[in-house]
Amino acid sequence: MPMTMSEKILSKKAGRRVYPGEHIVADVDLVYAHDGTAPLTIEMIEELGLRELRSRAIFTIDHASPPPNVDAAANHRRMRDFASRWGVRIFDVGEGICHQVIPERGLVKPWDLVIGADSHTVTLGALGAFATGVGSTDAAIAMLTGKIWLKVPESIAVKVDGTLKNHVTAKDVILEVIGKLGSDGANYKAVEFLGSAVEAMSLDSKMVLANMSVEMGAKVAMIPTDGRTSEWLKERVGHFEGIWPDEEANYSAFYEFSAGEIKPNVSLPNSVDHVAPVEEVEGEEVDLVFIGSCSGGRFEDFLLASRIMRGRKLKEGVRCIAVPASKEVQMKLIDSGLMRSLLEFGCTVGPPTCGPCIGAHMGLAGPGETVVSTSTRNFPGRMGSPDSRVYLASPLTAAASAVEGKLTDPGRFLS
Amino acid sequence: MIVGRVWRLGDDITTDHIIPGRLKYSSGSLEDMKKYVFNDLIPNFHESVKPGDVIVAGKNFGYGSSREHAARLLKIVGIGAVIASSFARIFYRNAVNVGLPVIEAEIEADQWDIVKVHLEEGKIENITKSLVFTFKPFPREILEIFEEGGIVEYFRRRGKFPWE
Numbered sequence: 314m315p316m317t318m319s320e321k322i323l324s325k326k327a328g329r330r331v332y333p334g335e336h337i338v339a340d341v342d343l344v345y346a347h348d349g350t351a352p353l354t355i356e357m358i359e360e361l362g363l364r365e366l367r368s369r370a371i372f373t374i375d376h377a378s379p380p381p382n383v384d385a386a387a388n389h390r391r392m393r394d395f396a397s398r399w400g401v402r403i404f405d406v407g408e409g410i411c412h413q414v415i416p417e418r419g420l421v422k423p424w425d426l427v428i429g430a431d432s433h434t435v436t437l438g439a440l441g442a443f444a445t446g447v448g449s450t451d452a453a454i455a456m457l458t459g460k461i462w463l464k465v466p467e468s469i470a471v472k473v474d475g476t477l478k479n480h481v482t483a484k485d486v487i488l489e490v491i492g493k494l495g496s497d498g499a500n501y502k503a504v505e506f507l508g509s510a511v512e513a514m515s516l517d518s519k520m521v522l523a524n525m526s527v528e529m530g531a532k533v534a535m536i537p538t539d540g541r542t543s544e545w546l547k548e549r550v551g552h553f554e555g556i557w558p559d560e561e562a563n564y565s566a567f568y569e570f571s572a573g574e575i576k577p578n579v580s581l582p583n584s585v586d587h588v589a590p591v592e593e594v595e596g597e598e599v600d601l602v603f604i605g606s607c608s609g610g611r612f613e614d615f616l617l618a619s620r621i622m623r624g625r626k627l628k629e630g631v632r633c634i635a636v637p638a639s640k641e642v643q644m645k646l647i648d649s650g651l652m653r654s655l656l657e658f659g660c661t662v663g664p665p666t667c668g669p670c671i672g673a674h675m676g677l678a679g680p681g682e683t684v685v686s687t688s689t690r691n692f693p694g695r696m697g698s699p700d701s702r703v704y705l706a707s708p709l710t711a712a713a714s715a716v717e718g719k720l721t722d723p724g725r726f727l728s
Numbered sequence: 729m730i731v732g733r734v735w736r737l738g739d740d741i742t743t744d745h746i747i748p749g750r751l752k753y754s755s756g757s758l759e760d761m762k763k764y765v766f767n768d769l770i771p772n773f774h775e776s777v778k779p780g781d782v783i784v785a786g787k788n789f790g791y792g793s794s795r796e797h798a799a800r801l802l803k804i805v806g807i808g809a810v811i812a813s814s815f816a817r818i819f820y821r822n823a824v825n826v827g828l829p830v831i832e833a834e835i836e837a838d839q840w841d842i843v844k845v846h847l848e849e850g851k852i853e854n855i856t857k858s859l860v861f862t863f864k865p866f867p868r869e870i871l872e873i874f875e876e877g878g879i880v881e882y883f884r885r886r887g888k889f890p891w892e
Contacts, residue, residue: 353796530788
């Protein structure tokens with residue numbers, strides 16, 4: 314019987330053919346947690362009283378990193394101490410955000426079952442892994458047993474065919490999809506991205522699609538490992554087997570989008586699925602522009618932003634915070650000269666971290682302020698004051714808004 | 729048996745509503761974070777909530793981050809159960825793991841109504857309004873996790889996980 318990508322991986326990891334709706338116990342290839350979730354994971358491991366980990370485990374220090382306060386510094390110490398005693402690999406302050414640094418170091422490949430104590434773990438579906446977010450206790454148990462219980466999700470297909478306009482990006486595509494499906498439109502489901510526009514995307518772009526899928530509730534987001542993904546993987550993991558859905562795979566819903574019709578989009582405050590084309594909502598004055606996070610802080614995001622920033626200046630009175638998602642991204646910014654363009658434009662460039670996306674530090678929004686951000690969420694108070702307003706947008710829209718000092722369609726600069 | 733007053737909430741209550749990230753990352757222990765539960769939504773919630781109180785919400789409760797603190801803190805401040813027409817999946821897993829009963833059901837209840845939840849029978853009584861609602865009963869394994877007060881307590885008492 315034909316299978317979707319997620320069904321194929323779960324069947325392999327359960328050791329038998331599995332079907333949507335059933336509960337299974339599956340073998341785990343990798344479990345990770347960060348400084349927001351690892352402290353509780355450590356506490357649970359210690360409480361459970363077992364002596365060894367049965368799964369490959371990674372910690373990253375990326376959420377409140379470098380530590381903005383003493384409690385955060387104490388948490389980090391605890392993670393380092395635990396990691397060295399238990400053989401957990403750790404990516405410390407300055408290395409980058411878990412969902413970026415772990416694939417960059419070749420630690421994930423297609424067909425892997427990855428458990429992360431972070432909702433945006435779904436990002437790794439762009440590489441063909443079944444990667445899903447859990448809480449700290451689930452992560453602790455998966456580390457200790459090498460297994461996890463899961464309900465096999467139904468799969469839905471999101472097919473995007475055609476060619477994107479010059480000023481339209483993967484972020485605009487996924488906002489279009491979320492706007493249509495809603496904040497729970499994919500709850501408990503595996504979202505599988507298909508179509509020529511998806512295939513044509515770089516891995517950086519594919520990671521944006523997978524990353525934001527959790528904002529409509531997806532358990533995993535899967536993308537076939539086509540040419541450009543294969544090249545990226547070959548350099549980092551060596552030998553691997555790609556993954557694709559069977560031709561007759563059973564999707565419980567099938568959504569089709571035409572790439573050429575998608576416009577630059579934004580999520581309006583305060584909900585990710587509250588989506589409108591930028592051209593319809595332009596004009597609100599902006600105080601803070603943020604380019605960064607596991608959604609919008611990859612090299613391609615800065616490259617896109619620089620298409621508009623180069624040769625222009627940040628509007629006076631606006632802050633523009635740029636935070637690379639990893640050290641590798643940061644070094645590419647330096648090597649390519651983009652770092653200089655960002656600084657000349659007027660950006661404040663931070664070290665690799667989640668930064669203001671989770672409202673932890675590095676440039677929060679004050680009361681009554683308006684933010685345009687390439688990050689993941691715009692819930693009330695997410696990026697600072699509960700009275701601030703966050704628009705989620707592509708790096709092009711963010712850059713155009715930074716130039717004008719108000720929410721601006723990037724089509725005014727590029728066409 | 730869970731008996732308590734109703735806190736009536738709407739759709740899409742996020743983990744940032746339950747415990748805002750900016751406050752979580754500036755706090756040390758769960759005990760320190762208690763005072764921030766529903767900080768931006770219900771002023772002084774931690775002072776007015778009583779043990780056994782029940783949250784009744786709309787769709788997609790617990791939407792957002794994977795922070796287990798959200799489920800844990802609701803349990804710590806005394807919430808006896810959360811009833812919602814649907815839950816976000818990570819929150820749901822976390823709630824089961826920490827032993828916070830999460831019930832998918834649509835019920836009629838207003839703020840301060842008194843409700844009684846019968847987990848094993850799959851029944852909710854709205855005592856104030858004299859109404860009864862049913863929900864799909866939990867599998868044995870999940871009920872046992874609730875009875876033990878969470879998966880860690882389950883493991884400590886029984887020396888295995890429910891699926892082993």
